Amino acid sequence: MNDPLKIALAGLGTVGVGTLKLLTRHAALLERRCGRPIVVAAVSARHRDRDRGVPLQDYAWYDDPVAMAADADAEVVVELIGGADGVAKDVSEAAIAAGRHVVTANKALLAHHGTALARAAEEAGVTLAYEAAVAGGIPIVKALREGLAANGVERVFGILNGTCNYILTNMRESGRQFDDVLAEAQELGYAEVDPGFDVDGVDAAHKLAILASLAFGCEINLGAVHTEGIRRVSPLDIRFAEELGFRIKLLGIAARTGAGVEQRVHPCLVPLEAPIAHIEGVFNAVVAEGDGADTIMLEGRGAGAGPTASAVGADLVDIARRRATPTFAVPAAELEAVAAAPMERHRGAYYIRFMVLDRPGVFADVAAALRDHDVSMEGVLQRGRAPGAVVPVVMTTHDAEEAGMMRALAQIEALDAVAEPPCMIRIETFSTGGAG
Amino acid sequence: MNDPLKIALAGLGTVGVGTLKLLTRHAALLERRCGRPIVVAAVSARHRDRDRGVPLQDYAWYDDPVAMAADADAEVVVELIGGADGVAKDVSEAAIAAGRHVVTANKALLAHHGTALARAAEEAGVTLAYEAAVAGGIPIVKALREGLAANGVERVFGILNGTCNYILTNMRESGRQFDDVLAEAQELGYAEVDPGFDVDGVDAAHKLAILASLAFGCEINLGAVHTEGIRRVSPLDIRFAEELGFRIKLLGIAARTGAGVEQRVHPCLVPLEAPIAHIEGVFNAVVAEGDGADTIMLEGRGAGAGPTASAVGADLVDIARRRATPTFAVPAAELEAVAAAPMERHRGAYYIRFMVLDRPGVFADVAAALRDHDVSMEGVLQRGRAPGAVVPVVMTTHDAEEAGMMRALAQIEALDAVAEPPCMIRIETFSTGGAG
Numbered sequence: 014m015n016d017p018l019k020i021a022l023a024g025l026g027t028v029g030v031g032t033l034k035l036l037t038r039h040a041a042l043l044e045r046r047c048g049r050p051i052v053v054a055a056v057s058a059r060h061r062d063r064d065r066g067v068p069l070q071d072y073a074w075y076d077d078p079v080a081m082a083a084d085a086d087a088e089v090v091v092e093l094i095g096g097a098d099g100v101a102k103d104v105s106e107a108a109i110a111a112g113r114h115v116v117t118a119n120k121a122l123l124a125h126h127g128t129a130l131a132r133a134a135e136e137a138g139v140t141l142a143y144e145a146a147v148a149g150g151i152p153i154v155k156a157l158r159e160g161l162a163a164n165g166v167e168r169v170f171g172i173l174n175g176t177c178n179y180i181l182t183n184m185r186e187s188g189r190q191f192d193d194v195l196a197e198a199q200e201l202g203y204a205e206v207d208p209g210f211d212v213d214g215v216d217a218a219h220k221l222a223i224l225a226s227l228a229f230g231c232e233i234n235l236g237a238v239h240t241e242g243i244r245r246v247s248p249l250d251i252r253f254a255e256e257l258g259f260r261i262k263l264l265g266i267a268a269r270t271g272a273g274v275e276q277r278v279h280p281c282l283v284p285l286e287a288p289i290a291h292i293e294g295v296f297n298a299v300v301a302e303g304d305g306a307d308t309i310m311l312e313g314r315g316a317g318a319g320p321t322a323s324a325v326g327a328d329l330v331d332i333a334r335r336r337a338t339p340t341f342a343v344p345a346a347e348l349e350a351v352a353a354a355p356m357e358r359h360r361g362a363y364y365i366r367f368m369v370l371d372r373p374g375v376f377a378d379v380a381a382a383l384r385d386h387d388v389s390m391e392g393v394l395q396r397g398r399a400p401g402a403v404v405p406v407v408m409t410t411h412d413a414e415e416a417g418m419m420r421a422l423a424q425i426e427a428l429d430a431v432a433e434p435p436c437m438i439r440i441e442t443f444s445t446g447g448a449g
Numbered sequence: 450m451n452d453p454l455k456i457a458l459a460g461l462g463t464v465g466v467g468t469l470k471l472l473t474r475h476a477a478l479l480e481r482r483c484g485r486p487i488v489v490a491a492v493s494a495r496h497r498d499r500d501r502g503v504p505l506q507d508y509a510w511y512d513d514p515v516a517m518a519a520d521a522d523a524e525v526v527v528e529l530i531g532g533a534d535g536v537a538k539d540v541s542e543a544a545i546a547a548g549r550h551v552v553t554a555n556k557a558l559l560a561h562h563g564t565a566l567a568r569a570a571e572e573a574g575v576t577l578a579y580e581a582a583v584a585g586g587i588p589i590v591k592a593l594r595e596g597l598a599a600n601g602v603e604r605v606f607g608i609l610n611g612t613c614n615y616i617l618t619n620m621r622e623s624g625r626q627f628d629d630v631l632a633e634a635q636e637l638g639y640a641e642v643d644p645g646f647d648v649d650g651v652d653a654a655h656k657l658a659i660l661a662s663l664a665f666g667c668e669i670n671l672g673a674v675h676t677e678g679i680r681r682v683s684p685l686d687i688r689f690a691e692e693l694g695f696r697i698k699l700l701g702i703a704a705r706t707g708a709g710v711e712q713r714v715h716p717c718l719v720p721l722e723a724p725i726a727h728i729e730g731v732f733n734a735v736v737a738e739g740d741g742a743d744t745i746m747l748e749g750r751g752a753g754a755g756p757t758a759s760a761v762g763a764d765l766v767d768i769a770r771r772r773a774t775p776t777f778a779v780p781a782a783e784l785e786a787v788a789a790a791p792m793e794r795h796r797g798a799y800y801i802r803f804m805v806l807d808r809p810g811v812f813a814d815v816a817a818a819l820r821d822h823d824v825s826m827e828g829v830l831q832r833g834r835a836p837g838a839v840v841p842v843v844m845t846t847h848d849a850e851e852a853g854m855m856r857a858l859a860q861i862e863a864l865d866a867v868a869e870p871p872c873m874i875r876i877e878t879f880s881t882g883g884a885g
Contacts, residue, residue: 035599035741045666045779046598144596150742152596159772160580160588162482163471163762230481288748291724305471305759306586306749312724313745323741326599336595336772343481 015049018333021085021113023078023104024093025058028118028145030065031318032093032325037067043326047333055085082107089114089332091325097121109133109141116328118145118321124219127226127233128348131340141340142328147220148173148297150320151313152327157227157301158342164303166228170266170441171299172292173220173278175315176204176211177243177263181280182293185251185260191244203295213242214263214278221265225276226341228301229269230348233341234276237353238265241279250366250436253394253407254282257364260290264441273352275359281441282364300443308443357416362391362440365422366407370430371399379406379431382424386417403432409440451485454769457521457549459514459540460529461494464554464581466501467754468529468761473503479762483769491521518543525550525768527761533557545569545577552764554581554757560655563662563669564784567776577776578764583656584609584733586756587749588763593663593737594778600739602664606702606877607735608728609656609714611751612640612647613679613699617716618729621687621696627680639731649678650699650714657701661712664737665705665787666779670712673789674701677715686802686872689830689843690718693800696726700877709788711795717877718800744879793852798827798876801858802843806866807835815842815867818860822853839868845876 022029036043036051044050056069057078075081082090082104090108092115094101101122108115115134117123123130123146134141144154148171157169172178176198183194195212198204210216218238226233243263254261259282267276283290288310292298297315302308314320331337341348369375383390394407410418422435458465472479472487480486492505493514511517518526518540526544528551530537537558544551551570553559559566559582570577580590584607593605608614612634619630631648634640646652654674662669679699690697695718703712719726724746728734733751738744750756767773777784805811819826830843846854858871 039599039601042601043599045783048775048780150739151745152592155591155596156588156747159767160591160763161759162766163475163479163759165475165478288724288727291727303586303759305755305762307753307756309587309747309749311592311745311747314743317743319741320743323597323599323739326741327596330598331595334772334774336770336774338770338772339484344484347481 017050017052018047018089018329019052019054019087020089020091020329021055021057021081021087022053022091022093023057023081024095025056025065026093027318028321029058029093030067031322032091033067035322035326039326043330046330049333051329051333054087055081057081079103079107082113083111087113089116089329092117092119095119095121097125102126105130106133109137109139112137112139114140114142114332116142116325116332118143118325120146120216120219120223124222124233124235127223127341128345131345134340135345140332140337142331143223144328145321145324147223148299149313149315149317150323151297151299151311151315152324153224153299153311154227155327156309156311157224158338161301161303161306161309162342164305166301166303168266168268168302169224169228169299170264172262172289172297173217173265173299173315174211174263175295175297176208177217178292178297179203179295180212181243181246181261181263184246184248185255188248190248191246212244214240217263217265217278221267221276221278224265224299225267225274226348228267229274229351230341230343231274231351232348234353237274237276239277239279239356243280245436246280247436249405250438253366254364256394257282257409258285259283259440260285261438262289266441270354272354272358275354277356277359280438282438283441284443287443357419359415360412362412362442363410363418364407364438364440365410366405366436367425368403368432369406370432371402371404372430375428375430376406378428379425382421383410385424386421388413388418388421453486453488454483454525454765455488455490455523456525456527456765457491457493457517457523458489458527458529459493459517460531461492461501462529463754464757465494465529466503467758468527469503471758471762475762479766482766485769487765487769490523491517493517515539515543518549519547523549525552525765528553528555531555531557533561538562541566542569545573545575548573548575550576550578550768552578552761552768554579554761556582556652556655556659560658560669560671563659563777564781567781570776571781576768576773578767579659580764581757581760583659584735585749585751585753586759587733587735587747587751588760589660589735589747590663591763592745592747593660594774597737597739597742597745598778600741602737602739604702604704604738605660605664605735606700608698608725608733609653609701609735609751610647610699611731611733612644613653614728614733615639615731616648617679617682617697617699620682620684621691624684626684627682648680650676653699653701653714657703657712657714660701660735661703661710662777662784664703665710666777666784667710667787668784670789673710673712675713675715675792679716681872682716683872685841686800686874689802690800692830693718693845694721695719695876696721697874698725702877706790708790708794711790713792713795716874718874719877720879723879793855795851796848798848798878799846799854800843800874800876801846802841802872803861804839804868805842806868807838807840808866811864811866812842814864815861818857819846821860822857824849824854824857
């Protein structure tokens with residue numbers, strides 16, 4: 014028998030305990046897949062005495078995870094603490110400095126410090142593995158880094174946050190407002206008490222920044238991700254979108270454009286014919302457009318103890334088999350510092366809804382504002398008439414530049430007859446009849 | 450710079466030429482991903498002088514691919530000839546015997562000889578890689594073998610043949626008969642002149658046998674795949690299925706059951722809520738149900754020069770990076786010879802359509818036949834009345850055993866009032882609201 018792969022595990026929350034359970038349940042399977050057993054040598058968490066439903070007495074205990082990362086008798090440190098800085102970062106750096114591989118589920122850490130950590134790991138000759146950090150149980154990191162290694166990828170996008178997708182699905186099915194559905198999701202445990210990380214798009218932005226680096230071979234650039242959440246999506250717009258043949262999804266989209274790499278997270282109208290429109294509830298999906306493989310979509314659960322442990326386990330099997338790959342597909346030292354395409358330069362189609370006083374001349378003013386800024390209308394949806402009352406007017410545009418669209422919206426908002434700030438949602442289209 | 454990875458390529462049809470083009474176009478990208486350049490050292494094909502639109506003068510030419518596999522100055526032999534036996538098998542065996550890695554897109558070869566070839570390769574210490582053999586550009590082999598390595602997988606299924614899916618999509622959209630649509634597909638080049646390999650389910654069976662081995666760690670057992678094609682699917686049944694909330698797809702399904710491993714390829718009714726119901730045209734999709742990751746679906750193009758070359762390229766990157774994995778996820782010597790679950794023992798729901806003379810008592814006879822064989826009705830669809838004429842009656846059943854269903858159908862077919870052999874299509878359901 015080959016030497017076991019000894020691991021030290023930092024963090025015993027839901028995911029940490031799920032990982033311990035998986036390693037125990039599948040010890041025999043993993044031994045066959047790894048060619049050697051995986052042995053948990055040490056663990057660390059904040060509270061030693063908490064009952065977590067798993068026996069811990071066989072593992073060396075460390076109160077200090079950083080000390081564990083530096084000293085434990087382990088080849089691999091599994092970091093399941095979370096957070097962009099602080100302990101998680103210290104643990105990862107200590108492990109790398111001590112010549113140990115790092116497996117992490119920490120998207121925030123990677124989005125903020127991924128390039129530097131990858132450089133350090135590669136200089137130390139160890140692996141920094143993070144399949145669990147993006148889209149949970151979906152093996153998208155492996156798919157982009159290895160499965161599509163022979164492709165030039167021009168665009169990668171996806172539904173990267175299950176909480177937002179659950180809320181949007183529920184709003185569409187029930188017709189209820191965002192706040193209502195969020196409160197229920199919080200009660201059910203599908204959303205955090207402090208929901209901003211999810212519903213403001215921050216979590217999706219972290220994952221997108223990682224995907225962009227993997228797909229395009231560029232340094233991680235979280236600051237360049239244009240990020241909007243789903244708080245301003247209303248049941249009214251969900252309904253209008255359906256009427257127009259679209260569904261509203263929070264997408265993260267990274268693409269190479271003439272102006273550099275564009276990264277953006279925001280609600281989108283996606284055509285109902287696109288398979289990604291049918292990814293509902295807590296499910297995630299990622300689409301990659303390769304120049305050889307064409308459009309590939311991966312779908313599955315993006316969070317939870319089981320899916321995350323599955324991804325951590327896959328990384329451990331790779332390490333046990335000594336399958337090494339540069340962290341972001343090409344050596345970290347070769348990652349390019351690619352220009353970020355500014356959002357004002359984005360080109361695309363738009364859905365816009367105005368609440369206007371139904372009186373003569375308003376429509377002409379709106380149309381003039383669009384024309385003044387080179388935005389050309391594609392269609393208009395206006396239901397019935399209600400002279401003197403406030404009514405919604407919905408428009409879709411042809412491809413236009415974001416800067417012009419924004420100036421037109423400001424001009425429209427300033428009109429007397431416009432009762433509230435216009436609602437704008439970008440329309441995302443896909444070239445093939447395929448997975449997109 | 451590291452030593453280049455030298456390869457010898459056998460077979461210069463569409464896929465072979467596509468692979469050469471990809472290796473040329475992405476030489477720089479591949480060198481970064483591989484850590485060393487990929488160099489084509491030798492090629493072999495049947496006709497040397499054919500114009501293939503790619504220059505061949507830089508490569509050593511072999512008339513005999515088997516001689517090339519044995520003698521060429523190459524670490525890897527890429528087998529793109531095809532066919533279960535004959536030259537493709539000889540090339541692969543010669544390459545392994547000479548201590549060279551083999552990359553193949555040949556599903557027939559693997560389905561017939563995969564276990565033996567894997568044993569030979571592993572004994573010789575070389576890789577047998579075959580990402581291109583299943584679902585083209587979709588990295589499903591890597592996903593099952595590595596990405597889901599920490600999961601027990603109980604079921605894997607998918608749309609594995611793009612020609613069949615194209616025909617079924619077209620039949621549904623146009624309402625035309627199978628023969629019509631097939632003829633058109635042949636004219637357009639989407640179906641072969643001899644279409645049996647595709648439309649009789651043989652190609653899908655090959656791929657399913659490979660997936661089952663990968664998912665369950667068992668020897669490949671092509672003979673155990675119950676295989677039916679799509680020739681008897683009619684527009685009438687497609688329409689009734691839609692009315693009942695289902696779409697008809699040719700699925701390959703492999704599952705662990707109490708009676709052993711069940712492998713089957715046949716048309717299925719899948720619920721419209723299932724994402725796999727929305728995979729249309731030439732696209733393929735594979736769903737794996739893991740006990741950690743839960744349901745994962747991968748979708749993309751299952752054939753064509755670009756997607757196949759993408760998969761071949763991924764295998765080459767793995768070899769260049771010296772990332773080795775047992776061929777079917779566990780060492781070939783440890784693959785189990787698992788009992789095949791006989792199709793008569795299959796349990797599931799059924800869609801059945803009878804063409805019956807509309808006269809009193811017929812329905813009672815049909816119901817009695819079902820009851821006699823423990824098949825319980827779930828619903829009945831009968832449109833209007835036409836006394837004395839032949840009308841379709843459609844039923845769906847609760848879960849029943851295949852053997853009983855078959856006996857009931859034989860009894861029904863023998864009834865005077867039944868005008869033609871009943872049509873039976875199995876209903877496939879999925880436990881989650883997810884990818885299935």
